[in-house]
Amino acid sequence: MVPAETTKQEGKRRLRWGMYLPTALCFSLAGVVLGLGSYTFWYAEGGSYFSTDPRACMNCHIMREHFDTWQKASHHAHAKCIDCHLPHDFVGKYLAKAENGYFHSKGFTLQDFPEPIRIKPKNARILHLNCVSCHRELVGDLLHHGAFKDESDSCVRCHISVGHGSPR
Amino acid sequence: NIYQRKEEGKQHFFKLVELDEDTIDPALWGKNFPRQYDGYKKTTELYQPKVGGSEVIDRLEADPNLKKLFAGYAFSIDFRKARGHAYMLEDQENTERVKQKKQPGACLHCHASVMPTYRQQGDGDEMKGFLKVCGMDWQEAHTLVNHPISCIDCHEPKTAGLRVSRPAFKKSIVQLAEAKEAVPFLPSIEKWRQGDRSKPYDVNALATRQEMRTFVCAQCHVEYYFAPKTKELIYPWAKGLNVDRIEEYYDEIKFTDWTHSESGANLLKAQHPEFEMWSQGIHARSGVSCADCHMPYQREGAVKISDHHVRSPLRNLSRACQTCHRSDEVEIQERVRIIQDRTKSLLKKGETAVVDLIASIQRTKKRNGAEERIKKAQEFQRKAQFRIDYIISENSLGFHAPQESARILGDAIDYARQGQMILRKEDEEEAED
Amino acid sequence: NIYQRKEEGKQHFFKLVELDEDTIDPALWGKNFPRQYDGYKKTTELYQPKVGGSEVIDRLEADPNLKKLFAGYAFSIDFRKARGHAYMLEDQENTERVKQKKQPGACLHCHASVMPTYRQQGDGDEMKGFLKVCGMDWQEAHTLVNHPISCIDCHEPKTAGLRVSRPAFKKSIVQLAEAKEAVPFLPSIEKWRQGDRSKPYDVNALATRQEMRTFVCAQCHVEYYFAPKTKELIYPWAKGLNVDRIEEYYDEIKFTDWTHSESGANLLKAQHPEFEMWSQGIHARSGVSCADCHMPYQREGAVKISDHHVRSPLRNLSRACQTCHRSDEVEIQERVRIIQDRTKSLLKKGETAVVDLIASIQRTKKRNGAEERIKKAQEFQRKAQFRIDYIISENSLGFHAPQESARILGDAIDYARQGQMILRKEDEEEAED
């Protein structure tokens, strides 16, 4: 894998993110509180939710199928749930966790989410960026020439099967 | 965007040559992008089954109906199967359609790397130059160009990002944006339509990247006509991309390509409406672009590139189809075959019906007094002919939109047969004319 | 609430009732399988837009061409849109086709839970009983049954595993196995064909689970005819499942359903060829079964069950389609609409062409000497009528195989118009008869 390059620009962005950090933390907190309280969250093993262990996701039977299909898919050996589904950078990760934690708890408690479960556009983008981050070596040139520059295209459009096998 | 950082990839290419808008020579581009250049050069490969010892598939020979259908028009003299991009200029130079008939400079728009010429002829204004070259004689215009399609035709020289260059496309897509017919397969146009429309749709600024992967091809793989006097090249999209809308458009401007030498009908010629047909299919609705299938990604050493050997996906099924379709190659091939066979079977019936109609008109013409009915029959011929030609000249034999292709042919059959009927009378009927 | 959710991790299944081959009553099955029973009961739901205050959609009223097309046949008296499974027996009892016309006991094969009756009438031999009941008068046979479809018709009572029960299906699928036409969408038959064929194809023993998820429906949702004397119910598959093969089969055995009262043509009636049409589509080739779309999985707590509320997938799009298709509901709906609209547009043209042909034949019949040509025109009517009826009576309006449906309609139009042509003469032609 390609080690993350630390360019000047990147440093700048980190700095900028530093400024937003408090806001992000607020959102994060609000996410947990709104997520029907920490009781619900902990009962549903929200604690293990922050873990890198795929079994943490399995605490919800609703994730069972995704776990099973992940085990059979090509990336079983290369990537765990959060490698694909949570942002790799520090701030984004916790922001996303808070927001997703909210939806997860709400969904699990109220059972009001639409099925089949479908990835939300924002999370689809996180996913895409995670593909890029592991495969930057291979696809770097494409990105340089403007490929994937907007959300009309993503790795998953062609490689949807890497995480959970082919849907069709 | 908070995660934008990740968008920056690692760079593998080296800028050895400075490229600009006048750099037509692909070998120069190839210095910077050798892998893409290698693919591009392979478009010289000839892979069609050789017919009669020649390297060219003569479509007039392969389907004897065609001479009859195109009687009186240049396409009845010479009409071949497309070859690779490398041949585009040479094949235009060599066709009897150019050798035996007068053609306008407009022809070169899609067969040569023509943008520098347009700018030059227009004193820096490419639209002006475009119009000027369109109106020239082909022979005169031909001396101004010297290269088939090159990198510059699809790529911006500074970043090598995609862009469209062709004036006829830029103008016509504006017309399409302003049309009423829904275009869900072109989201940036739908979005523009929602806006205030204060400025015309600007394709290079607004199109999504995935759309660009189709638009660069749609610069040329489209139905077209020449404006009667100026010979300006125009794509007939002002009412939409469906064949029925295109026909309406032509009828409204009373356009005619030629008069059939046997029936006397005023007919339309359809040319390679791949973009229009694609737009009616399920792949377009699913956001699958031309490049996805005709220039699939390919691994070259440590990097992935777009295969610049543009060709039939059937010669590259695993890369072109199998990332999206998990079936084996034989099965995928079989699916294409079935679609194409159904199209062929209806096409044959359609051609037969139009050939029958031509013969009926010809016979009826021998007597007096049937003028009104002959006129109606000719109108039916125009409708039927345009539709079967739409499928004949669309080069995927129905694949780009299987059900729509069959619908078009069903309509064609109905029109042709109705034309014949007008020329016949039931035994009991009185002669009306 | 969340406690319950945790509990549901384990699936509970209690065998409360002993079931056997004579347990028709679904309420008894429902004791063991309450969730499936709940779904099953919902097939009483009426969801069609109500027409004229009634709960039934009168297809003859909705499309005035149909009376003309079916003139002289029971279907011109009463023909409605299908309703849920719960109504199947009641709707057969109430149709004017049964009330006004003589019908055989064979009708009940697909409208009642009939297996115990067959065994009883055949002294334990269901094939024998099947043949006997087929030959009875409908009124007599009707006294022997009392329940629409039930669990036992698709499920084996000991394990609740899928199985097919219907004699006509079991016999006809053997014929299909022995036919020549390829059936890649039915892998167990392809496999049997590769073998030594010493024993006939045995569907319950050899079919894959995925095939069974289609075959249980194909017991009834198929084209059929009654053998002229015995009234044995047969599915015309001995040459294959494509409409052209089915027509060949009927022509070979010189079968005719009825004689058109206005044209005198000997015609075929097509009935709900859902299985046959599905077989020609891309879903079948991709291994997608009827149950995948019409009985999709549905999560009940932690358990996934098959939705036994068999119905139009359009009422259940997210479960029926979105597991495989990533688009949103509106987009999926739109795709179905486009397919069905194209079918409708060609169907309308096909119907018009056949109606025209009927009128031509009728007019021509008034004079003498045209017998030969009328006979030919009637043959064309037979071909055209069967094809448009194939689409009319196939209940997906083209969805199950979009391009094939359009191809069939294109052929229908061509045949109907050719029929008309035979009855007309060009002005210049001599009268031939």
Ligand SMILES: [Ca+2]
């Ligand atoms: Ca044209």
Ligand SMILES: [Ca+2]
């Ligand atoms: Ca029948």
